[in-house]
Amino acid sequence: MSDRHLPFDQQNSQNNGVYVSNFPRGATEQDIQKAFAKYGTVTEVSIIRRQAKLKSFAFLRFSTVDETYASMDEKNPPFMFDPVTRKNVQLEVTFADSKNSLFIVNIPLKLDTHAAQDVFERLSQIKMENFVLSTDFEGRSRGYGWATYQSHSISVFAMKALQGQVLDGLQLSVCFARRRQFDPRELEKVRSLFVKGIPLGWTPIQLRSEVLSILPPDQQQQLRTVVIPNDVRTKQQMGHAFIHFETKESAQIAMEVAVTAV
Incomplete structure (x- = not known):
């Protein structure tokens, strides 16, 4: 598959990565690598373990773009055996692009930059590289901000962990940050x-x-x-x-x- 056949965003990503969810709780990195071996050479697997009531997620990287797209073919999805249910479960696979910043809305106004970062890191159990809280001219919070993580895969896990969390009656809304075009x-x-x-x-x-x-x-x-x-x-x-x-x-x-x- 040549670059000219890829969507623009994916041409610029070229990280050959996907993130994986819905695998059995006791699965290891070796188990996940084995499940994806049929698509090609897996060069990296990382699982982020989370709280007992929350699902874990994994980041997986292939050696080529073709192998990456093959792993997301709906006609040939990856499965893993769940020893608890004694059934094969279909894994959820999504392309991992290069974005590593999240836009977070509905942040309680009483939280300043440092307090908000502390709360988000505690909820997600993932450390941020940087956090910027939007404030007005007098330094008061506008209720939204931007969180930057070490990599796209880590930002994906953070987004999943923070999405829908309720703070002071406000439900957090999280998405990937987009660079605004100058007008x-x-x-x-x-x-x-x-x-x-x-x-x-x-x-x-x-x-x-x-x-x-x-x-x-x-x-x-x-x-x-x-x-x-x-x-x-x-x-x-x-x-x-x-x-x-x-x-x-x-x-x-x-x-x-x-x-x-x-």
Whole structure:
């Protein structure tokens, strides 16, 4: 199978991997490798064991893309014998792409970045590489964030573990994070300025007065709000601010005036 016959996402993945579920609880990596040997050379098998009430999952890698696709052929699915039920069970196989970041929604607002990461790692029993919680200009959680893991296979297990978990009455919704395509039209909506180097201890009122002092009189009414965010952990100012205007034109004028004043 040549690359030109593969879907775009799969051309870029080329990791020859699948993730496997629905295998008997007592199965070993050798058992899984044996079940998939009929499709080709299995170069890697990793099982992530989880809590007693939750199913385990495995990541499996083949030596070629052809072997990977053969393992997902519905006409020739893989089976394993379950010694408990004394029956053959069909394994569930899904292509493993290269994405290793998850988008998590419905995070309780009381959780900050570190608390949310701790909770998710405890629920999934999987350590994150990084976690970013979306916050507003004042550092308050927006209720969603992005979790990055060491590999796609690990992110798959984490997604399965976190999907549907209930925290403070909110049910988590988890999916793979998608890179947003830049739309030049978004620039037409920008009405805010990001300002660095704000002296520590300054209040929004002080900064607002400074901004008004350099704005032309006909633009002063266009200034809406001034926000100086604090770090969610230390509660200390972060040294930057967001200044919001009524229109994009007003924000542009303010930026030009500020540069001239400096």
